[in-house]
Amino acid sequence: MLYNKDMTNSRTPRRTQAERTRASKEKIIRAAMEFFAKQGYRGATLAEIAKAANLTEPGLLHHFPSKNHLLMAVLAERDRMDRERFDLSGMDDEEALFTSAQQLVEHNETVPGLVKLFTTLVAESVQEEHPSHEFFMRRYQKVREQVIDVLRDGQEKGKVRADISAEDLAVMIYAMMDGLQVQWLYEPEKIDMAGIFERFIQLLQVKL
Amino acid sequence: MLYNKDMTNSRTPRRTQAERTRASKEKIIRAAMEFFAKQGYRGATLAEIAKAANLTEPGLLHHFPSKNHLLMAVLAERDRMDRERFDLSGMDDEEALFTSAQQLVEHNETVPGLVKLFTTLVAESVQEEHPSHEFFMRRYQKVREQVIDVLRDGQEKGKVRADISAEDLAVMIYAMMDGLQVQWLYEPEKIDMAGIFERFIQLLQVKL
DNA sequence: GTCTATACCCTGATAGAC
DNA sequence: GTCTATCAGGGTATAGAC
Numbered sequence: 001m002l003y004n005k006d007m008t009n010s011r012t013p014r015r016t017q018a019e020r021t022r023a024s025k026e027k028i029i030r031a032a033m034e035f036f037a038k039q040g041y042r043g044a045t046l047a048e049i050a051k052a053a054n055l056t057e058p059g060l061l062h063h064f065p066s067k068n069h070l071l072m073a074v075l076a077e078r079d080r081m082d083r084e085r086f087d088l089s090g091m092d093d094e095e096a097l098f099t100s101a102q103q104l105v106e107h108n109e110t111v112p113g114l115v116k117l118f119t120t121l122v123a124e125s126v127q128e129e130h131p132s133h134e135f136f137m138r139r140y141q142k143v144r145e146q147v148i149d150v151l152r153d154g155q156e157k158g159k160v161r162a163d164i165s166a167e168d169l170a171v172m173i174y175a176m177m178d179g180l181q182v183q184w185l186y187e188p189e190k191i192d193m194a195g196i197f198e199r200f201i202q203l204l205q206v207k208l
Numbered sequence: 209m210l211y212n213k214d215m216t217n218s219r220t221p222r223r224t225q226a227e228r229t230r231a232s233k234e235k236i237i238r239a240a241m242e243f244f245a246k247q248g249y250r251g252a253t254l255a256e257i258a259k260a261a262n263l264t265e266p267g268l269l270h271h272f273p274s275k276n277h278l279l280m281a282v283l284a285e286r287d288r289m290d291r292e293r294f295d296l297s298g299m300d301d302e303e304a305l306f307t308s309a310q311q312l313v314e315h316n317e318t319v320p321g322l323v324k325l326f327t328t329l330v331a332e333s334v335q336e337e338h339p340s341h342e343f344f345m346r347r348y349q350k351v352r353e354q355v356i357d358v359l360r361d362g363q364e365k366g367k368v369r370a371d372i373s374a375e376d377l378a379v380m381i382y383a384m385m386d387g388l389q390v391q392w393l394y395e396p397e398k399i400d401m402a403g404i405f406e407r408f409i410q411l412l413q414v415k416l
Numbered sequence: 417g418t419c420t421a422t423a424c425c426c427t428g429a430t431a432g433a434c
Numbered sequence: 435g436t437c438t439a440t441c442a443g444g445g446t447a448t449a450g451a452c
Binding site (some may be wrong): 136164168186191192 | 247248251324328330332334335344345348371372376379382383384385386387388390391393394395399403404407411
């Protein structure tokens, strides 16, 4: 009897609860991404996010104590997904860099919701008081840093055009990505985001 | 007596009132631009805009019957200012085009508030339900149209690189402008927006 | 861990006096 | 043309039961 009780009340249920919590959190984050993308951070409401995750609002707030905490979790998740898809740290050479960047843009064309999330939040967060202002500022600094060295190597090897500094090239690459996303989000059928980005990338390389 | 009355109550006051109305409206629009820029359309409140224009909220709503009407007035004003500064319709050749674009970016560096207004509203309006969604979609269509013919002429004259279509070049130019603005808004001291844009524009031209 | 109930604030907008 | 007063609606967050 005592033995049985231990099995059911202590060991097994404890693991199930933990799993359920994790599953709930993931469901909430996915729902939050959707609504932050659709309406921005300010425009999205906890009630609709909770509902999409099959919860009530206080149910959601049990997992994330405030809307702000939820945003941070969403950004962390977005970062994790990005790293999976496009990790530039430890990138070998400029060829791998350009290929990866190109693949990222091609992938983005298949996930308009995530692109909208990023575009909306980045612009909203330009405001210094915005809860994710620091996050995005550091993010730009980080991703630019990651590519500068590779670009400079490429310039020294004569593969990347050297009439523009590696620092400025890094800014340009992300500026073009971001800018294309905006026009593409307005008219996905009309704007060939990946195609145009590819032509841009070719501009940065030295022709053989 | 009758004569005097006419002077004071009818003629003079009537003109003064009209002028006051116009002045009030302009004051409100300027205040609205400021707060839409700072916090986006959704984030800005009528109360704070009214206060900045030395009015109460109902006082503001007398001139613009809803927040939406106010947004439209702001967009119209922004368009008017843009046309003054950078009217590409009737642009002579690609050289004038590139010079004007360059001057626009240089000018933008002196008005971060307006750049923030544009960047914030454009991203917010990506959402199809947003009141200014149509406005910005049409705006991109229009400004791209304006430059395509000039770019094509430039290509035929051998001044503009012809390995990228004029349509795609138009998309690229505005994408680079928009994208640079974002990084510049995060770090105005670090990002040399006008300098980088100039180098980008040179990429599009055929070297002599 | 999730719910119901609710407190409390803010927002856009209206009514009506001056 | 501008105000005070006020409303209805919706927002985040908390209290407390289950």
